[in-house]
Amino acid sequence: MKRKPSERIFDFFNAFIMIVWGLISIYPFWYILVMSFNTGADAAAGPIWLFPRVFTLENYAFVFQYDRLQSAFIVTTLRCIIGPVLSVFVTMLAAYALSKRFLLGRKTLLFFFMMPMFIGGTIISNYVVIAKLGLLNNFLVYVLPGAFGFFAMIIMRTHIEQLPEELHESATIDGAGYVRIFFQIILPLSMPVIAAFSFFAVVGNWLDYYTNLLYVTDRNLSTLQFVLYEIINRAEASSLIDFTKTTDAAQRRLMSMANNTVPTPEVIKMTVMVVVTFPLLFIYPFFQKYFVKGMLTGAVKA
Structure with a gap:
């Protein structure tokens, strides 16, 4: 035409x-x-x-020469693997159970799970709960508090309810129980939703330093974001040292900074932002195709 x-x-x-x-x-x-x-x-x-x-390349050399960066990267990587797996598994189990309309106390459980979305605890109350559970300076503090999400559960439950009921009936006739149906039917058919929320969980665990700041003082359990936060603070503190009140070593450091051999706090911030976002940009294309399909299949009621 x-x-x-x-x-x-x-x-x-x-x-x-x-x-x-x-x-x-x-x-x-x-x-x-x-x-x-x-x-x-x-x-x-x-x-x-x-x-x-x-x-x-001195900016990156300055960041990567930090002695705790390697251990922090290992801790964060383990957190980004264990946390999303646990979160998706627990949330899917809850979604599968609550998708059954004959479940006793179903509406009460939904109301109970929904309350934290509107009434959240304070920093002090959350700290007391974490302390009572023995999670202070414990790796589990990174993965257990975020093991369940109500919003993700609602999306997953809606997705499960949209699956043909004939699948459940035929599997039940063949002798399959709820556990087998969950692992062999529900999980394989829910991969788009699982992939979408897994990526959200990975991003949340990767970018979080607030948990480390409040609940972890053991330097061996520091996360990558918290260590990078310390690097920025150290660079800013170094730039504010007064020449008249410093030792000879500090004066030499400031002089080298003036001669362009030590990065300034501004470029350190930019370098840290690149280090933080590069891994996410690398894995995002592998999950992008699941986002629209995964969110729509669970968000639209059939």
Whole structure:
């Protein structure tokens, strides 16, 4: 079909607006990446737009030379593996049980699970609960409190209710119990929902440093986010030292910073942001195809 001039003009402006909007959305990430590869003193001298003016890898060397970074990465990786697996498994079990309308006290359980969404505990009350459970300075504090999520359970329950009832009836006739039906029928058919919420759980565990800040003082259990937070604070503290009140070693450190050999707090922040977000950007494409399908299959009531 021959297109009208007005349609071509509309398509041109539509594509132009989308390209501009895409560049505006991408540029902040590009700016952070560029700043992380530029020397701190040069970055402080003037704005950097597209490419590093004085390229350096010292910013990353400064971050990765931190002695606790390796152990923190191991702790965070274990948390991002154990936490999502436990969370999805517990939530799916609850969703499967609550999808049965003959379950005794079903509405009462739903009301009980829904209350924390509207009435949350304070920092002090949460700390007391964690302490009473013996989770202070315990790795389980990273995975047990987030093992159940009501919102995710509602989506998963709705998805399970949309599955054909004939599957349950045929499996029951063949002698399968609830456990076998759950593992051999419900879980395989729920992979899009499981993949979507697994990624959400991974992101939440990866980016969380609040739990470490409140409940963990053992340095061997520090998470990656908390250690990077300490690196930023240390860099900022180093930049605020007064020349007249420092030792010779501190003075030499400040002089080297002035000579571009030590990163400034600003570029350290940018470098830390790259280190934090790069793993998530790497695994996101593998889960992207499950997002829309996984959320819609459980969010739309059939």
